[in-house]
Amino acid sequence: MTEEFRFLGVAADLAASLKERGIQAPFPIQTLTIPDGLAGRDVCGKAKTGSGKTLAFGLPMVENLSHADSHWVRGLILVPTRELAVQVAKELRPLARCRQLDLAPVYGGAPIEAQIEKIEAGLDIIVATPGRLIDLIDRKALSVAKLEIVVVDEADRMADMGFLPQVEWILRHVESRHQTLLFSATLDGAVDALVRRYQSDPVRHEVQSKQVTVDEMQHRFVAVHEMDKVKVAAAIIRASNRALVFSATRHGCDRLSRKLKSENVRAEPIHGDLRQKAREHSLARFASGQIQALVATDVAARGLHIDDVDVVIHFDPPPDHKTYIHRSGRTARAGETGMAVTLSLWNEELEVKRLQRRLSLDVPIVEMFSNDDRLDALDRWDPVAEAV
Structure with missing residues (x-):
């Protein structure tokens, strides 16, 4: 039933790629956010871990970046942990391949030299933890100045782990006009400040989830x-x-x-x-x-x-x-x-x-x-x- 994804505006080849992996129908957060993401709107999504957020931002990113020929980093996905960086990259890589886009995770705890080699060879999308990304920027191994799409995933956990100053530093260095997609389990306090400062008239979507206690x-x-x-x-x-x-x-x-x-x-x-x-x-x-x-x-x-x-x-x-x-x-x-x-x-x-x-x-x-x-x-x- 790839028609359900097609109904949201997802292209036929991407929907077929999902079907090959047994992904037939969208989760609620995907149904709510994908059409706005595909339309180029800034999106602020409230949903818990495990709710299907990766495809909610991954499908619009792959679709909206796929028409550019240049082979430099244009899409950035910020995540709080190295495990999540690996998982997000694994889930989105088949979609990226559909559009000849190269995608890789970069995170601390792995040799930075190997990551720099991948970037120099040409990457379209990187999935990064904030600390390692700043290291790469400081080494002039990459620039975020010309990014077209930025995703901040698990923003509440970024806040819990003390990463928001690093996230803000990165977002301040994006000079180009770009689309920003932010997902978080909560949208109050420091996360709300992040939304107000770095998103432009975002459309807000929330998936109500029962209290897991x-x-x-x-x-x-x-x-x-x-x-x-x-x-x-x-x-x-x-x-x-x-x-x-x-x-x-x-x-x-x-x-x-x-x-x-x-x-x-x-x-x-x-x-x-x-x-x-x-x-x-x-x-x-x-x-x-x-x-x-x-x-x-x-x-x-x-x-x-x-x-x-x-x-x-x-x-x-x-x-x-x-x-x-x-x-x-x-x-x-x-x-x-x-x-x-x-x-x-x-x-x-x-x-x-x-x-x-x-x-x-x-x-x-x-x-x-x-x-x-x-x-x-x-x-x-x-x-x-x-x-x-």
Whole structure:
């Protein structure tokens, strides 16, 4: 049913390319924004991660750039993380090939010399993290002065990670008249300021999304003992298909991964100190089911599109309720009900109870040891009913 994309104004060859990949019908954010993007309007889209934003900005970019013959960077997609840069580039590359456009990601953690070689060989579109892009501009490896289309993706996460000053620096250096497409899960505060400063009469579209918190997932809070904590986590992971485990620090990720392996759990870490190839390898193994658990820091997990995560384990309790929602939301996607499990040591109980109050969660913290049968089926055990 490529007619649905054709109805939005997407060209036949691009619609056919989507069909070859099994993409038949547009997501709501695509239906709303693609016609305005194709018309050359500045677009401000409000939608969460995983809502189909990449094609919402990628299709207009490929279509609107395809009529130029010059082989220099004319399209820029700014993203907050290297993983997202790789994922966006992978999703858009088949469309770019339809129009003989060369596209590549550039990000920190990879050799800058190789990226400069790609740019010098000729690129039409780059998908970049702000820091690496500024490095390339400072080295005069590329210029953003003559860009025709700029995309700012996940603007709210850019703000959370402290990248907005870099994003603004880049946008100030775009001298040409250009189209700007901005997508974000929230459009208030610093993101709203970005819209007002750098977009021209943008058309605004919003996809209403249900709150991914109490209503769409199950929550368990487990009191554990220090010496038994890893074993409890291992028991939960073994009972799941795919688990995402959050640790507060990079060192903690490495240490926890090693300890889980000693419990015969296939786990690998993902954090900023790892080489990009190692991160991509771990992600691929996790997506394919070769490993049971990915142990991540909050920053490393941002922007990752990981499907079919049935349990999120807060091995280290999150610092605030927003982080809890961001972490836990990865287990309740596409209408599926997931499980969020928070492990709490005795000296973390007050902190966890404060977190529960902010989330309006009235769920008891239940003490468990690693040999507790309830860990094998947390979804079938109701701590609230048991407490009555």
